[in-house]
Amino acid sequence: MSGTVSYHAGRSAEDCVARGYEGRGRAIAARRWRGAGGEIDLVARDGDALVFVEVKQSRSFSSAAERVTRRQMDRVMMAAQEYLAGEPYGQLTDIRFDVALVNGFGEVDILENAFCA
Numbered sequence: 001m002s003g004t005v006s007y008h009a010g011r012s013a014e015d016c017v018a019r020g021y022e023g024r025g026r027a028i029a030a031r032r033w034r035g036a037g038g039e040i041d042l043v044a045r046d047g048d049a050l051v052f053v054e055v056k057q058s059r060s061f062s063s064a065a066e067r068v069t070r071r072q073m074d075r076v077m078m079a080a081q082e083y084l085a086g087e088p089y090g091q092l093t094d095i096r097f098d099v100a101l102v103n104g105f106g107e108v109d110i111l112e113n114a115f116c117a
Helices: 003-023 061-065 070-084
Strands: 027-035 038-046 049-057 095-102 108-111
Touching: 003 027, 003 038, 003 049, 003 095, 003 108, 027 070, 038 070, 049 061, 049 070, 061 095, 070 095
Parallel strands: 049 095
Antiparallel strands: 027 038, 038 049, 095 108
């Protein structure tokens, strides 16, 4: 995929995932939040808790899942720590890390608490 096509496919996947979270009553607090440690695709509010979401798009769910690397998870976790500095409870905020897989048909599979698995 060319850079421009990849960028737009990624944005479309993130928009689709954001709508899914919003449809389940979770407000999107941030999109493509960038800190010194890395980027977080989506941050959703679930009551007082925060959900940090890594979005991966590919032809199939399995190929999208294969694109989540340990290094990438570490960067997201570092960025999340930085994001929490702006929250009222800081590092004491209840959080989880989800991975949202988007296949070539635009279907979404959410792996809740994926970094703990």
